[in-house]
Amino acid sequence: MFGTMFAITKLHPREKSCSMRNRHLYITLLTMLCFSTETVAQTLDQLPRLVVSIHVHQLRTDHLQVFSSLYATDGLKAFLSEGRVYTNGSYRFSPVDPSSAIASLVSGSSPYYHGIVGQEWLDRSTLRPVKAVYDPATGYSPRQLAVSTLGDEIKIATDGVAKVFAFAADAESAILSAGHAADGAAWMGNGQWQTSSYYAPVNQWLNGYRHLCSLTTDSNQDLTNIAIQCVNQAGVGLDDKTDLLSVTYQVTSQMESYAALDRTISELVSGITRRIPLERVLFVLTSTGTNENEDENENERFRIPTGKFNINRASSLLNLYLGATYGNEQYVESIYGNQLFLNHKLMERKNINMGELMRRAQEFLLQLSGVRNVYTSNQLLTSDSQQTERIRGGFHIDKCGDLLIDIAPGWQLVNEMTNTSVTSRASNIPFPIIFYGASIKPQCIETPVTADHIAPTLARAIRIRAPNACASEPLF
Numbered sequence: 047m048f049g050t051m052f053a054i055t056k057l058h059p060r061e062k063s064c065s066m067r068n069r070h071l072y073i074t075l076l077t078m079l080c081f082s083t084e085t086v087a088q089t090l091d092q093l094p095r096l097v098v099s100i101h102v103h104q105l106r107t108d109h110l111q112v113f114s115s116l117y118a119t120d121g122l123k124a125f126l127s128e129g130r131v132y133t134n135g136s137y138r139f140s141p142v143d144p145s146s147a148i149a150s151l152v153s154g155s156s157p158y159y160h161g162i163v164g165q166e167w168l169d170r171s172t173l174r175p176v177k178a179v180y181d182p183a184t185g186y187s188p189r190q191l192a193v194s195t196l197g198d199e200i201k202i203a204t205d206g207v208a209k210v211f212a213f214a215a216d217a218e219s220a221i222l223s224a225g226h227a228a229d230g231a232a233w234m235g236n237g238q239w240q241t242s243s244y245y246a247p248v249n250q251w252l253n254g255y256r257h258l259c260s261l262t263t264d265s266n267q268d269l270t271n272i273a274i275q276c277v278n279q280a281g282v283g284l285d286d287k288t289d290l291l292s293v294t295y296q297v298t299s300q301m302e303s304y305a306a307l308d309r310t311i312s313e314l315v316s317g318i319t320r321r322i323p324l325e326r327v328l329f330v331l332t333s334t335g336t337n338e339n340e341d342e343n344e345n346e347r348f349r350i351p352t353g354k355f356n357i358n359r360a361s362s363l364l365n366l367y368l369g370a371t372y373g374n375e376q377y378v379e380s381i382y383g384n385q386l387f388l389n390h391k392l393m394e395r396k397n398i399n400m401g402e403l404m405r406r407a408q409e410f411l412l413q414l415s416g417v418r419n420v421y422t423s424n425q426l427l428t429s430d431s432q433q434t435e436r437i438r439g440g441f442h443i444d445k446c447g448d449l450l451i452d453i454a455p456g457w458q459l460v461n462e463m464t465n466t467s468v469t470s471r472a473s474n475i476p477f478p479i480i481f482y483g484a485s486i487k488p489q490c491i492e493t494p495v496t497a498d499h500i501a502p503t504l505a506r507a508i509r510i511r512a513p514n515a516c517a518s519e520p521l522f
Contacts, residue, residue: 093508094328094484096283096291098273098318099196101151101219102307103144103296105333107133107476113304121312122304125331129482130522134494136474137335139439145178145218146440147334147497148294152195152223154501154516156439161192165218167445168382175382179221187244188221193515195225196501197290202227203510208287209280211252213272214294215265217242219334223292229280232272234261239272251280266295266310274317283322288508294334328484328507330500333477345456345469352456355416357381358463360451367410372398384459385447400424407449419452426450479521495521 110122111133117123125131137147139156141164149162157163162178169176181187194202197210212224212231221242224231230249232239239256241248255275261268273293276282282289293314297307311331318327345352361378364386368377373396379389386407393400404422411420426434426441437450453459453470460467479500484507502512503520 092485093286094288095286095326096277096289096318096322096328097196097504097508098314098327098329099151099223099290099292099504100311100314100329100331101148101214101223101292101294101334102331103219103294103334104299104336105297105331105477106299106336107135107478109297109299109304110478113301116301116305117308118312120316121308123308124315125311125329125480125482128486128488129329129331129480130486130488131490132479132495132521133490133492134476135332135479136476136494136496138436138496138498140436141440142335143337144216144294144334145222148219148222149178149191151332151334151497151500152197152225152292153191153193153513154196154498154518155193155513156498157442158439159193159515161190161442161445162222163440163442163445168380168385168387168447170387170444173380173387177218179218181242181244184242184244186217186221186242188224188226189244191222191226194513196504196513197223197225197292198227199505199510199513200288200290200508204287207285209282209289211249211276211280211282211290212292212294213269213276214292215269215296216294219294223294232256234265234268237261249280251276255279266307269293269295270310270314270317273314277318277321283318283327288510324483325485328486328504329480329482330504331478331480331482332497332500336475336477338471338475350456352458353416353454354458354460354467355414355451355453356460356462357384357386357451358461360411360414361386363414364407364410368403368407371406372396372403377403381461381463382447384451384453386449386451388448404448411449411451416454416457417451418454421450421452423448 114123114126137150143164145165146157146162149160150156153160166175166177178190179186179188181189200208200210210224210228212220212228214220214223215234217233220231220233228245230241230245230252232241232252238261241252241256255272273291276291282291295307295310297303361381365376365378369375375392377389377392378386380387393403401424404424408420408422411417421434421437423443426438427443455470455472458467458469479495498518499521502516502518503522505512506520
């Protein structure tokens with residue numbers, strides 16, 4: 047009987063061999079799964095707990111380098127010697143101002159997509175200037191920013207758990223840096239910290255800080271103080287969900303200003319790393335671009351070719367020309383900066399072909415002294431040539447004019463109605479892009495790069511997707 051039972055349960059040698067192979071396969075798969083889980087856990091444990099994005103108005107590579115002997119070892123000198131330094135940064139579009147620059151930094155795109163063409167622009171419906179962060183419902187908000195930001199993507203990736211804060215001296219820099227889903231943004235106004243009800247409910251820590259802490263005469267120091275307190279008291283950088291802190295400083299071209307910025311950066315880094323190890327913090331330092339304030343008399347004094355282009359007179363002459371062609375009417379509806387806005391309703395009523403009229407206007411304006419080029423909205427929407435790439439990047443169909451006049455370098459764009467004058471300058475002034483901390487290996491790279499690569503680089507570093515309008519590749 048027992049022999050029979052044994053005969054029934056005994057495995058055939060081939061079956062036994064198969065069973066052993068299955069067992070080995072099972073053990074191998076289990077080992078691989080455990081190893082994979084451990085590897086993922088280690089990777090997550092090594093991700094930065096905090097990204098600190100530092101934007102500096104008017105920061106230049108040449109000035110940063112020439113004043114380096116003034117820096118302390120743990121400030122800008124540490125960024126330059128221990129960071130991954132790109133010395134030849136620029137923006138992919140033109141014109142650049144702090145608002146359009148920050149929107150591009152946080153979105154990895156250009157005004158053509160994100161819609162922030164400047165600190166303000168002309169509202170076509172009212173023909174009045176409107177601020178980039180103006181919101182009739184809450185006073186201030188990022189609703190004009192048409193795409194997602196790095197902070198938004200961090201919030202999405204962590205189901206809202208990660209913390210995102212932004213601080214600046216002006217509302218535009220703070221709100222655009224914060225994005226749509228931030229925990230809070232604060233800026234300076236009327237001698238105290240300001241916030242917006244858009245970020246409701248207002249973060250409890252931020253609400254208390256802005257009421258208890260007054261401002262000084264040193265805006266960069268005030269920004270450093272609030273940023274460090276945010277790390278110490280708002281629970282930033284405490285868990286494995288990467289948080290984002292954005293701070294916007296400003297600097298002038300003076301030696302003393304760079305020395306003061308170095309002290310500010312040093313205090314910010316030491317204040318943060320006292321709480322979070324440097325290898326778990328990823329700093330990125332860059333510029334919002336530079337705007338040279340030129341003396342209008344310098345060109346004449348040094349016999350540099352110059353002149354004055356009066357856009358009001360150019361608009362009047364263009365209107366007379368179009369009137370002789372299509373009938374006496376007010377075809378140019380408004381002027382803003384170097385842009386002319388045409389009367390669309392008038393042309394629709396008169397059944398005038400818009401493309402034909404803009405081509406005629408372009409040909410006429412090109413004959414005026416001081417005009418280097420004229421771009422039509424149709425041309426910028428349909429052209430993909432390298433010649434128009436930078437101008438196209440700074441253009442947005444809903445917020446820019448129908449005709450953009452490019453003034454020759456050295457010439458002044460004069461507006462008699464607003465009593466303003468701006469000297470045209472086409473030269474490139476490089477700025478730095480520096481990544482520091484989080485086990486970044488020191489390297490100095492002189493290859494030209496554009497600032498829209500920063501957002502996807504940070505996204506890769508913290509293992510999330512890039513903002514939804516970002517088409518640029520990470521730098522590393």
